[in-house]
Amino acid sequence: MEREPSENMNAEVIKEGDYVVLYIEAGKKHLVKVTRGREFHTHRGYIKLSDLIGKKYGDYVISNVGSKFYLLKPTPEDYVMKVERVTQIIYPKDIGLIILRSGVGPGSIVVEAGTGSGALTGALAYYVRPHGRVYSYEIRKEFLERARRNLEKLGLINYVVLKHKDITKGIDERYVDAVILDLATPWLVVGHAHEALKGGGAFVSFSPTIDQVIRTVEELRKYPFVDITVSEIFLRNYKVKRGETRPETFMVGHTGYVVFARKVNEF
Ligand SMILES: C[S@@+](CC[C@H](N)C(=O)[O-])C[C@H]1O[C@@H](n2cnc3c(N)ncnc32)[C@H](O)[C@@H]1O
Known part of the structure; x- marks a missing residue:
């Protein structure tokens, strides 16, 4: 079934349980499952995964040491x-x-x-x-x-x-x-x-x-x-x-x- 463009926009809002690629820099990306109460640690600091809830794909979050982690929808x-x-x-x-x-x-x-x-x-x-x-x-x-x-x-x-x-x-x-x-x-x-x-x-x-x-x-x-x-x-x-x-x-x-x-x- 075709999705209306407005529905497509809703689908872009990140919910608990969704998978998200955290893009940090060339060659450094991580696939994470959005889970409340979990932290995700990297060489560029950590983020709380619950902070991703309500963000849209294409947004970014900032790690505890000030690095930008871009939020991308995973591809196959x-x-x-x-x-x-x-x-x-x-x-x-x-x-x-x-x-x-x-x-x-x-x-x-x-x-x-x-x-x-x-x-x-x-x-x-x-x-x-x-x-x-x-x-x-x-x-x-x-x-x-x-x-x-x-x-x-x-x-x-x-x-x-x-x-x-x-x-x-x-x-x-x-x-x-x-x-x-x-x-x-x-x-x-x-x-x-x-x-x-x-x-x-x-x-x-x-x-x-x-x-x-x-x-x-x-x-x-x-x-x-x-x-x-x-x-x-x-x-x-x-x-x-x-x-x-x-x-x-x-x-x-x-x-x-x-x-x-x-x-x-x-x-
Ligand atoms: C190279 S691996 C497959 C990797 C898989 N395509 C992937 O992308 O993860 C080959 C697998 O075939 C299994 N295998 C070998 N002979 C088989 C058979 N006769 N029937 C079912 N599986 C078999 C092996 O145990 C092994 O796990």
């Missing part, structure tokens, strides 16, 4: 980068392409494995809201519990069904919009994914090595899948200052390759 990237990590996570640059090419959006039914730290799960949950679901499979119980806590913290757990299951043994759901994999042996899931997907549904697999990509693509070719593509995303940030503008010295050199395919009902 803020959520993803702030999960507590117990595994390698999928980075926002790769998640962006995964979301766009898989067509995941409000109402989508998505199967995902492995849950890991829940970074990708959180991003998918954010986009399937309010009526979609993410069914997320994970073999390690301790990771599943950490992911549950991460998703609870982000207020996204209601859009996720966490399953302590080995996805190479089968997928319970049917007519799903997308199957998205980030695990060591994605080729073992290709047949199950074909069964679970609806016609035209998206298969996506993220893998750090080319060997995994080759095995996955070879397996995809045995089933009615079309539009098989393999992509790698590079993201380079820039330092901007007149006369000195150039790429940052350091960048994330490698994350992984993303394999995409679409299910068709027969060859």
Whole structure:
């Protein structure tokens, strides 16, 4: 449903329980949940989180040592980068392409494995809201519990069904919009994914090595899948200052390759 502009303004007033990004300076921002009676300490002093209540996004508060903390509404990237990590996570640059090419959006039914730290799960949950679901499979119980806590913290757990299951043994759901994999042996899931997907549904697999990509693509070719593509995303940030503008010295050199395919009902 469309929101009236006036309703949109109300939504910008910060309430208890909301998540807020405190932007302190370049490279220094924190995701906090507005909670009465709590202080938040940083290298630029502390603030009382209750002081955020009633402020608007875009305002600032002043810390006890006089630093300005700007109040920003969190983006999905803020959520993803702030999960507590117990595994390698999928980075926002790769998640962006995964979301766009898989067509995941409000109402989508998505199967995902492995849950890991829940970074990708959180991003998918954010986009399937309010009526979609993410069914997320994970073999390690301790990771599943950490992911549950991460998703609870982000207020996204209601859009996720966490399953302590080995996805190479089968997928319970049917007519799903997308199957998205980030695990060591994605080729073992290709047949199950074909069964679970609806016609035209998206298969996506993220893998750090080319060997995994080759095995996955070879397996995809045995089933009615079309539009098989393999992509790698590079993201380079820039330092901007007149006369000195150039790429940052350091960048994330490698994350992984993303394999995409679409299910068709027969060859
Ligand atoms: C790299 S992590 C996933 C990270 C996750 N995408 C994120 O962004 O936080 C890979 C996960 O797959 C899980 N895994 C490996 N094989 C699996 C299987 N057959 N079924 C379900 N989960 C599996 C591992 O235990 C591990 O937690």
